[in-house]
Amino acid sequence: MCGTCDCAEGGRGPAEPHRHAATRTEDLEHRVLEKNQHLAEQNRDWLRRHGVVLVNLMSSPGSGKTSLLERAVADLRGQRPICVIEGDQATPLDAERIRSAGCPAVQINTGAGCHLDASMVGDAVRALEPARGALVFVENVGNLVCPALFDLGEDHRAVVMSVTEGVDKPLKYPHMFGTADVVLLNKMDLLPYVDFDPVGFHARVRQVNPDAEVLELSATRGDGLEAWYDWLQERSRSMSLLQPAGFGETAAVTVPAERPAS
Ligand SMILES: Nc1nc2c(ncn2[C@@H]2O[C@H](COP(=O)(O)OP(=O)(O)OP(=O)(O)O)[C@@H](O)[C@H]2O)c(=O)[nH]1
Ligand SMILES: [Zn+2]
Ligand SMILES: [Zn+2]
Secondary structure, eight states: OOOTOOOTTOOOOOTTTOOOOHHHHHHHHHHHHHHHHHHHHHHHHHHHHTOOEEEEEOEEEEEEEHHHHHHHHHTTTTOOOOOEEEEESOSSSHHHHHHHHHHHHEEEETTTOOOOOOHHHHHHHHOOOOOOOOOEEEESOOOOSSSGGOOOOOSSEEEEEESSHHHHTHHHSHHHHHHSSEEEEEEEGGGSSOOOOOOHHHHHHHHHHHTEEEEETTTTTTTTHHHHHHHHHEEEEEEEEOOOOOOOOOOOOOSOOOOOOO
């Protein structure tokens, strides 16, 4: 059940859809999103004042978000401080992977929740205490739907898609692809084995979002990663990129689970 709905009748199958009045749902949804927006603005203000850049990474489960982050942590080491906020319904697994790759990470477990919100991310950023000039990645809960609705106060939104998911996804999930600053087309190493037309994919992204850049990558083989890092560098140029890495080993923190979205 999604926090934007807040419906007490959640958990029913598709044969028994929600029966509450549309207006009540819309009111609740509006209130939840309004409160989130307010907290997102507070996050944005905090990030500006501390000279920290936040990138919100979103995708369906398994597209390769953590794999791309593991590579970035290793490849950008020494260039600038990096921290990661991991969102999953359960387990500390992704944060453990990131810490093993060499940077501080906070794991948020959302329980039944299907997205991160600005309150969770605000708490996690403060727990991490990123140094001035740091790049903080948020790995959102694997889901192409409601993470698009929740502003976290981020500077940039990156949507990861893999070549095994089909070229139609930008058209089916226009909110997600419509709000992306960059689309990372991952698992390009699998292209010879799947029926996926990258040119057609680029065209569909352009249909819903003419401004989004599409970068073709392979997290496992390393293809295209320099272009992704250049993109990050270019977009963050104003944020004291050349600060020495001053972040400590302090932030292996776990933020408590399950927090109501409203
Ligand atoms: N062939 C190939 N496999 C990849 C690539 N990137 C990730 N994978 C594999 O895809 C699987 C999922 O990768 P993750 O990085 O865990 O994906 P994720 O998006 O973080 O997944 P969730 O956190 O569960 O949403 C793993 O088995 C990875 O090894 C890639 O570029 N090529
Ligand atoms: Zn992951
Ligand atoms: Zn949700």
